Amino acid sequence: MPWCEPCGRFYNPNTLRSDGTCANNHPVADAKGASTKVPWHFWMLLIALGIYLGWRVIQGVVWLAG
Ligand SMILES: [Zn+2]
Structure with missing residues (x-):
């Protein structure tokens, strides 16, 4: 589950953008593709x-x- 530090909440991987940022444009550590590595x-x-x-x-x- 991708965690966004500035937002202080978890995000559904499907709600994140393709570049792995959240709705508020923060880079989320557990971006798409990172979990499959x-x-x-x-x-x-x-x-x-x-x-x-x-x-x-x-x-x-x-x-x-x-
Ligand atoms: Zn965020």
Whole structure:
């Protein structure tokens, strides 16, 4: 829910303008498109999971070979 600090109220994303400003022309932090952006820590978690799974595969291969 986009929050406008100067207005002191929440706005429905549909009532905001396309550039992410409220009815009183304030730039609202949670503008359109901002909520759909994937946060950076999501990718870090995904990379960490990939490294972990890769490591487990290597461990499995070593265990089978040994
Ligand atoms: Zn406002």
